[in-house]
Amino acid sequence: MRARRTIDLFARRDECPSARLEQSLPTRGHERASGPGERSPRPAAPQPQVARGNATPPAGRAARAAATELWLGLHLAGAAGRCAPQGLQRLAIRALRFTPRVSLVPPDGLLLEVHASLRLFGGVEGLQRALRRECADLAIAGSLAFAPTPLAALAAARGECAVVLQDAARLIGSLAPLPLRVLRWPQEVLDRLAAIGVRTIGQVLRLPRAGFAQRFGANRLADLDRLTGRAPDPRERFEAPVRFRCRRELPCESGSHGQLLAALAPLIEALGRFLEARQCGVLALECRLWHRRAEPTRCVLRLADPLADAVRLTELLGERLRMLTLPEPAHACELRAGEPVPRALCSSGLWQSGEHGGLPEARGSAFIERLRARLGPEAVQGLAVVPDHRPEAAWRVTEPGACAPSAIASGEFAAARPVWLLPVPRPLRQRGGLPRYRGALRLGSEPERIETGWWDGRDIERDYYEAVDVYGRRLWLFRERAAPHRWFLQGVFA
Secondary structure (H helix, E strand, C coil): CCCEEEEEECCCCCCCCCCCEEEEEECCCCCCCCCCCCCCCCCCCCCCCCCCCCCCCHHHHHHHHHHCCCEEEEEECCHHHHCCCHHHHHHHHHHCCCCCCEEEECCCEEEEECHHHCCCCCHHHHHHHHHHHHHHHCCCCEEEEEECCHHHHHHHHHCCCCCECCCHHHHHHHHCCCEHHHHCCCHHHHHHHHHCCCCEHHHHHCCCHHHHHHHHCHHHHHHHHHHHCCCCCCCCCCCCCCCCEEEEEEEEEECCHHHHHHHHHHHHHHHHHHHHHHCEEEEEEEEEEEECCCCCEEEEEEEEEEECCHHHHHHHHHHHHHCCCCCCCEEEEEEEECCCEECCCCCCCCCCCCCCCCCCCCCHHHHHHHHHHHHCHHHCCEEEECCCCCHHHCEEEECCCCCCHHHCCCCHHHHCCCCEEEEEEEECEEECCEEECCCECEECCCCEEEEECHHHCCCEEEEEEEEECCCCCEEEEEEECCCCCCEEEEEECC
8 A cells, every 4th residue: 555645845944945835745665856947756667668759758849949049038127118118119120130039028028039140249248249239229228138948038137137048957056046026927926935935936946846836826837847948938029010111223313203203113013012912001101302412302192091002102102293393303212101001902893983883982082192192181181070069179180081980970969060160260240139140140049058178278158059141041159158248150051
């Protein structure tokens, strides 16, 4: 009959700073307890195992990968960490020149796998200097650490332990003095571990694996396995935002808009292929014309919907170029596109726009883009409804198409508001306390009282009326409730 015994761990504080942690385990021969960071003990009489094919245990694969990888962990400290994620993303974009394997650890961590980059950048010291220069250019302060596993490198950087661990055998010994807070575990787990005297990574690695997982969860044990290289730790790669930018030198200086557009045609075609391959479009396009003695001329084209058609882009950009006045002939042209935006791919309808069965809005965006290209982007704007009872504050100017039609107010509230509002309410003359506008006015509705705006200092107290003038036009008036009770014209109905 198999005997059972109780293992009393850490009974004396001079052996390990912890309280009593007990676990009942079956014993056989000379078995001993193993910690989360150690390998499981072998039985006294191991049975021979037959390998099938080229199968490798997961722990063996993870250890072999850790031996061939070197991770650089960067922790943004102080104000730099609070500026994330913008500062973190900018630094990640610059870090891509050192290695393609860059991973973000929000909100203040960055990981780089640099094993294959050491010779190119002069070893660990050269790579450290280069990355610190990038941090200085971005006014970012951070701590660096190198380790065979990503979590170990990040934990060392968080603990401001500037170690360079290229040997996996020294990993656990170097991480042992670090406090557990560098693992970013929940505070409840840290408090429970502190209650039994476990405050460092080395102390938690000496706890029994089964008992630790039972008391603190399998996720915490998995973190320790990834930290020490027992388990793989795959990281999602960071991909920098992709934008199109291309420049072309002209055969000779030219100030002709036709020749400049012909020179830009290959660049626009390349942009179209770039967008089609990603099934995206652009909402903004910038053309720069470079001169010998003058500043570059900028031509900005803004679009209502994401567009990738090179023919339409060429047509719209040509409209904008015709509106430009060049200070002198250009010797080079450059095309810059905004960030690619996913576009809705749909097939064309059988009926043309305007025909029976055709979609009336099928060419709405093309018409808006043509108007903006000819008249300028500020000449054609969109409107959006703002939830405010004050008529002058109930709308704002937006880009065309930015406000969906469903967002426009409807129902009785919309019917009681005129489409045309005056920029500034116009004072009206009075006779006998009644308003006059090009003659007598006939008030045709009950007053609508609006009292609001006290929170921003633009409070109003008004009574609104609908009125009809001598020509039959419907007007929208209001009367101030405060003395001297003046009348104003606010808008005109259609």
